[in-house]
Amino acid sequence: MRTSLHLVAAAVAVALVSCKAQDPVIKTVTDTASAMLSDQIAAIDATGKILFPNTITEDGSVKYIGHRDWRVGFFPGTLWCMYELTGEEKWKNEAERFTEALEDVQYLTSHHDIGFMIGSSYLRGYRDTGKQEYIPIIIQSAKSLCTRFRPGAGVIQSWDADKGWQGTRGWECPVIIDNMMNLELLFEASKLSGDESFRNVAVSHADKTLENHFRENASCCHVVDYEIETGKVRSHQTAQGYAHESSWSRGQAWALYGYTMCYRYTSDPRYLEQARKVAAFILNHPRLPEDLVPYWDFDAPGIPDEPRDASAAAIIASALYELEGYSPDNGYRHKADKIVESLATDAYLARRGTNGNFILMHSVGSIPHGNEIDVPLSYADYYYLEALTRRALK
Numbered sequence: 001m002r003t004s005l006h007l008v009a010a011a012v013a014v015a016l017v018s019c020k021a022q023d024p025v026i027k028t029v030t031d032t033a034s035a036m037l038s039d040q041i042a043a044i045d046a047t048g049k050i051l052f053p054n055t056i057t058e059d060g061s062v063k064y065i066g067h068r069d070w071r072v073g074f075f076p077g078t079l080w081c082m083y084e085l086t087g088e089e090k091w092k093n094e095a096e097r098f099t100e101a102l103e104d105v106q107y108l109t110s111h112h113d114i115g116f117m118i119g120s121s122y123l124r125g126y127r128d129t130g131k132q133e134y135i136p137i138i139i140q141s142a143k144s145l146c147t148r149f150r151p152g153a154g155v156i157q158s159w160d161a162d163k164g165w166q167g168t169r170g171w172e173c174p175v176i177i178d179n180m181m182n183l184e185l186l187f188e189a190s191k192l193s194g195d196e197s198f199r200n201v202a203v204s205h206a207d208k209t210l211e212n213h214f215r216e217n218a219s220c221c222h223v224v225d226y227e228i229e230t231g232k233v234r235s236h237q238t239a240q241g242y243a244h245e246s247s248w249s250r251g252q253a254w255a256l257y258g259y260t261m262c263y264r265y266t267s268d269p270r271y272l273e274q275a276r277k278v279a280a281f282i283l284n285h286p287r288l289p290e291d292l293v294p295y296w297d298f299d300a301p302g303i304p305d306e307p308r309d310a311s312a313a314a315i316i317a318s319a320l321y322e323l324e325g326y327s328p329d330n331g332y333r334h335k336a337d338k339i340v341e342s343l344a345t346d347a348y349l350a351r352r353g354t355n356g357n358f359i360l361m362h363s364v365g366s367i368p369h370g371n372e373i374d375v376p377l378s379y380a381d382y383y384y385l386e387a388l389t390r391r392a393l394k
């Protein structure tokens with residue numbers, strides 16, 4: 001397991017996953033996803049453009065996003081996952097078409113999310129195909145991300161100080177827990193280029209986040225604002241959670257996934273321990289519902305009448321499958337299976353012809369901004385299908 005997530009040659013991985021696709025949950029979801037993604041692609045092709053779906057609007061129509069949006073890689077990433085799950089060339093061709101339309105993203109420096117954007121598209125595609133022409137794009141993307149590294153503080157600055165979300169301005173060097181996810185791009189760029197500086201930035205960022213983002217109970221806040229020259233913490237805040245002190249569910253999911261992934265590349269036991277502590281916080285939380293699909297914030301005041309966040313559930317499931325490989329006998333796989341199975345029920349899995357052709361219903365973008373509440377989201381679909389590929393590898 002330790003090696004299977006990132007070292008198995010792509011073609012072998014595709015074949016492996018494809019053999020295991022007899023699992024009835026994987027089969028149901030893959031069949032549904034196959035129909036819905038085919039419809040999604042047909043709708044895009046009818047426009048004569050290459051568009052990147054992210055969610056639906058109030059009238060139910062699909063909302064597309066531009067190349068600067070942090071979520072733009074998830075649609076191609078979902079298509080790569082379909083290739084891994086089915087082994088069908090059709091999905092590889094579509095994944096390549098949508099990935100290669102994002103070549104300009106490699107130069108993006110205006111926020112930290114290039115790791116999500118290139119990780120789900122070019123990096124995933126490189127793993128699946130070994131395409132050499134993707135390597136310089138992955139390395140250039142890592143260089144772009146490193147322009148946001150602030151050596152005095154030892155962190156990658158997530159957002160520009162003057163581009164705060166409404167009500168949260170006044171930052172100097174804001175870092176959000178989500179940023180842990182961008183480190184995978186740096187670890188991979190070091191492996192591909194032999195340049196250790198990318199990895200060093202990733203380790204510095206992971207260490208500072210370990211030091212400053214977490215509370216006693218292993219939950220994390222969303223935003224830590226640093227003094228840019230010294231690394232002194234200026235404040236702990238939230239942008240997308242219920243309150244500065246609350247536990248925003250997707251933030252906990254990013255923390256779990258982020259430290260599990262950092263352990264994959266470093267074997268640093270502190271990262272594994274943190275991942276296990278975060279898993280314990282999530283899985284033992286008294287307000288985690290029985291189906292293991294969290295409310296959008298563990299401290300949302302109206303629980304049980306608050307929206308669930310299927311995206312957080314999908315990210316948690318995918319991370320738990322990996323964590324099981326490093327820390328077996330803790331029941332992580334069992335919990336991941338339970339989440340995946342909950343999401344495969346009619347309560348979350350959409351029917352063909354509904355939900356803007358997205359696979360999962362019931363995710364939350366940002367309740368404080370009144371944005372994307374109880375809707376499908378491209379990254380919920382992406383991490384759900386990724387979780388299925390990990391389930392299949394066992």
Ligand code: GLY
Pocket residue numbers: 070178240250365
């Ligand atoms: N990375 C932004 C979010 O999780 O909504």
